[in-house]
Amino acid sequence: MPGPTYVVGAAIVRDGLLLAQQRAYPEAVAGRWELPGGRVEPGESEAAAVVRECQEELGVDVAVHDRIGPDIPLPGGDFVLRIHAATLTDPGAEPVAHEHRALRWVHTADLDCLEWLEADRVLLPDLHALLAATGT
Numbered sequence: 495m496p497g498p499t500y501v502v503g504a505a506i507v508r509d510g511l512l513l514a515q516q517r518a519y520p521e522a523v524a525g526r527w528e529l530p531g532g533r534v535e536p537g538e539s540e541a542a543a544v545v546r547e548c549q550e551e552l553g554v555d556v557a558v559h560d561r562i563g564p565d566i567p568l569p570g571g572d573f574v575l576r577i578h579a580a581t582l583t584d585p586g587a588e589p590v591a592h593e594h595r596a597l598r599w600v601h602t603a604d605l606d607c608l609e610w611l612e613a614d615r616v617l618l619p620d621l622h623a624l625l626a627a628t629g630t
């Protein structure tokens with residue numbers, strides 16, 4: 495039996511803030527917030543998928559660090575969401591929303607107020623801990 499297909503996400507922290515992006519589509523989740531990322535392709539490592547998705551979605555290179563939080567089964571049962579901490583390879587590079595409605599660097603105080611996708615809400619304690627560990 496093949497294992498689950500992973501959707502990888504990047505928890506990119508810079509200057510104590512977490513990068514979130516707002517979905518533009520599909521209609522059912524447009525306006526909700528998520529972490530940059532997407533499906534791992536066959537034969538691709540998770541880290542390579544994180545790097546590729548950040549290049550495609552944000553136009554920046556990232557360094558991929560430890561996994562954070564639990565694996566989260568996504569609705570439908572075919573995919574599992576797995577998050578990796580990440581940093582911009584060039585801290586001066588400015589991410590651009592190529593496929594999303596908006597980007598936002600989020601302070602820990604504002605983290606819980608964003609309208610995250612359901613699966614991402616499970617990650618909130620881990621995202622707070624990441625910001626506390628790496629932030630100012």
Ligand SMILES: Nc1nc2c([nH]c(=O)n2[C@H]2C[C@H](O)[C@@H](COP(=O)(O)OP(=O)(O)OP(=O)(O)O)O2)c(=O)[nH]1
Pocket residue numbers: 501502503527528529530531532533568575611612613614
């Ligand atoms: N990237 C990302 N996807 C998430 C998160 N939380 C969550 O439930 N998802 C879901 C939404 C989608 O159903 C699926 C990822 O699909 P996607 O559209 O971002 O990426 P993809 O590479 O598979 O598709 P695409 O860009 O080719 O359209 O995982 C998250 O934090 N980041």
